[in-house]
Amino acid sequence: MPNNDIVIFSVSNTITQRISNVLIERNIEIPVYEFHYSDVVDKAQGLINGGTKIIISRGGTAALLRSSVTIPVIEIAHDFHGIYRSLQEAKDRTEKIAVVGFPQFCNVLRHYQTMTGEEFKICQVYNHNDIEHVIKNLAANDYKLVIGGLTVAEMAKKYGLKVIMGDTDNISIEQALNEAFSLLKYINKESMKLSMSYAALNQSREGIMCIDQSGEVININAKGMGLFRCSIGDKIFQKEAYKGIFGSIINEINVKEQLLDIDGDVIHASIKHVTHKQYVYTIISGFKQDSALAASARGGKKSEVKGFCAAYSFSDIVGESAAIREAINRAKVYASHDLPVFIFGATGTGKELFAQSIHNASERKNAPFIAINCAAIPEGILESELFGYAEGAFTNARRGGKAGIFEMAMNGTVFIDEISEAPLSVQIKLLRILQEKQFSRLGGDTLLAVDFRLITASNKPLADLVTSGDFRQDLYYRINVLDLALPALRERTGDVMLIIKDLLFRYGREMAFTDRAVAFLNHYSWPGNVRELHAAIHRLIVLFDKDVVDKEDIHSVCKITAPWQGDGNPVQPSSVKSDDVDLLKKQEKRLISDVITLTEGDRVKASVMLGISQTTLWRKIKAYQLV
Numbered sequence: 001m002p003n004n005d006i007v008i009f010s011v012s013n014t015i016t017q018r019i020s021n022v023l024i025e026r027n028i029e030i031p032v033y034e035f036h037y038s039d040v041v042d043k044a045q046g047l048i049n050g051g052t053k054i055i056i057s058r059g060g061t062a063a064l065l066r067s068s069v070t071i072p073v074i075e076i077a078h079d080f081h082g083i084y085r086s087l088q089e090a091k092d093r094t095e096k097i098a099v100v101g102f103p104q105f106c107n108v109l110r111h112y113q114t115m116t117g118e119e120f121k122i123c124q125v126y127n128h129n130d131i132e133h134v135i136k137n138l139a140a141n142d143y144k145l146v147i148g149g150l151t152v153a154e155m156a157k158k159y160g161l162k163v164i165m166g167d168t169d170n171i172s173i174e175q176a177l178n179e180a181f182s183l184l185k186y187i188n189k190e191s192m193k194l195s196m197s198y199a200a201l202n203q204s205r206e207g208i209m210c211i212d213q214s215g216e217v218i219n220i221n222a223k224g225m226g227l228f229r230c231s232i233g234d235k236i237f238q239k240e241a242y243k244g245i246f247g248s249i250i251n252e253i254n255v256k257e258q259l260l261d262i263d264g265d266v267i268h269a270s271i272k273h274v275t276h277k278q279y280v281y282t283i284i285s286g287f288k289q290d291s292a293l294a295a296s297a298r299g300g301k302k303s304e305v306k307g308f309c310a311a312y313s314f315s316d317i318v319g320e321s322a323a324i325r326e327a328i329n330r331a332k333v334y335a336s337h338d339l340p341v342f343i344f345g346a347t348g349t350g351k352e353l354f355a356q357s358i359h360n361a362s363e364r365k366n367a368p369f370i371a372i373n374c375a376a377i378p379e380g381i382l383e384s385e386l387f388g389y390a391e392g393a394f395t396n397a398r399r400g401g402k403a404g405i406f407e408m409a410m411n412g413t414v415f416i417d418e419i420s421e422a423p424l425s426v427q428i429k430l431l432r433i434l435q436e437k438q439f440s441r442l443g444g445d446t447l448l449a450v451d452f453r454l455i456t457a458s459n460k461p462l463a464d465l466v467t468s469g470d471f472r473q474d475l476y477y478r479i480n481v482l483d484l485a486l487p488a489l490r491e492r493t494g495d496v497m498l499i500i501k502d503l504l505f506r507y508g509r510e511m512a513f514t515d516r517a518v519a520f521l522n523h524y525s526w527p528g529n530v531r532e533l534h535a536a537i538h539r540l541i542v543l544f545d546k547d548v549v550d551k552e553d554i555h556s557v558c559k560i561t562a563p564w565q566g567d568g569n570p571v572q573p574s575s576v577k578s579d580d581v582d583l584l585k586k587q588e589k590r591l592i593s594d595v596i597t598l599t600e601g602d603r604v605k606a607s608v609m610l611g612i613s614q615t616t617l618w619r620k621i622k623a624y625q626l627v
Helices: 013-025 037-049 059-066 080-091 103-116 129-140 150-158 170-203 222-228 240-250 291-298 322-335 351-360 379-387 424-436 462-468 473-479 495-506 515-523 529-543 551-558 578-598 603-610 614-623
Strands: 006-009 054-057 073-075 097-101 121-124 145-148 162-165 207-211 217-220 255-262 265-276 279-288 341-344 369-373 413-417 453-458 482-485
Touching (some): 006 059, 006 170, 013 162, 013 170, 054 170, 080 145, 097 103, 097 129, 103 121, 121 129, 129 150, 217 222, 222 279, 322 482, 351 413, 369 379, 379 424, 424 473, 462 473, 495 529, 515 551, 578 603, 603 614
Parallel strands (some): 006 054, 097 121, 097 145, 341 453, 341 482, 413 453
Antiparallel strands (some): 255 265
């Protein structure tokens, strides 16, 4: 054989000679080495670096190699014929015989004793460092001869004992050689397949990168190295540029398109998760946007880059009213203090926008921001999402377990929206993790230390839930250290038109509004707040191709969300009749049903079309019994 694909580490001079004879008989060229046990691993690693794919050895040396190197180690089996020859040679010299070996060899020796009835001392060792102590004791007990390998021979010489080297038969050596050649053929075949796969990957015009559950890059093509600025072994979760997809990776969410800013280049990335034998891997592919489009994208708002990281800052909050400026100023103060924040506000007021802004203005801004909505996740899954689970925690649990949000958000911020919907069982665990700063995964017994900043939010007054017994009072005091109340849009005088202009600018549209339209927009109560306003303007952009917008145009895009008087002015809550409310509910139910049918049950698309959050859509589906 012209190379060192297979090498043999012998454990005794006798076995080395037998191996050499077998190799000569079979006309095979394989290097055979005899190394001191302290050099075995380093020598093996050097050979592996030079291209060795398989090592053949025996006993303790094989066990040491198997635990230290990444290539296959094939063992020359212990056989009765070799034991018989060694014992017969020993009996010709003395009657008091000891054999020193590792567990596998000693098990064969005991079986041999049972079969033959021969008497000799068996001294079992578990590592090479034990051998000197055993030999020293044998010498003290008047043993003159010992059977063993190279290290036994070295120690026997030191303490004045004679030694007979361990032996084997040609059949065991040939079996090991046959197994090695068969395995080498398989390895070479798979290596060829892998080389072809790598070649195919490198032909791709897109960068392709595969990462494991810990975020480590385990494979990447040539295009990907330049595009993603990554190499095999890099940790994605330690790279600032990938914050926008942390949530997608952690929660195993496939993403068709995601914009990433990597060292000034805008990358269009897609994310797909694949499962193999209970292990989950993430495949990230992408291409670089051309320079003109990239410059345009960088000039846009951060909200164009989707994901579960903190993509927003205080500069993204549009408004100049006294109410919103007061909320922003208070939130900026909170950002500089590493204490829990509770955000209270009606649906659509921007609770997560403020949470992300607080994170990005805090000292934790370079660490993960991970958000979770208690109302959007079934109760049975919420606990495992927050705390993770250990391997074997339940049927079909992923091998190796799964990290939870608190574990993945180390040194960062956890945002729990709609905390009011958290079941009491989860509330108890939240209280414990806030008090003790450590927890265990579900089904696990190892305590994990955590360091994170907690921000919670709700559209329900928690104090009322505490009074009714639906929310723990002790947890309430833990999370409500710094409270932030967000104003409804109707309380933000003058902000409606600013928000509309900002939204039109982001979509590259220019529209003028008549005085009647402006008055109409400013006087409407906007029960859905900024989210409802965004939905109305989105409909306006899609449905109307005109430069000047009048009151009737606004009325047509808002008619589903609010009752109107005959003069076109919005009805105030006190003047809405029960019949009007029932009619609106029927219209809303029909609209939601039609949109769900149109999107073939895709609730993400449906929520976008309706201009409401997925959580709100889910509530309405349950309320109208559309499931």
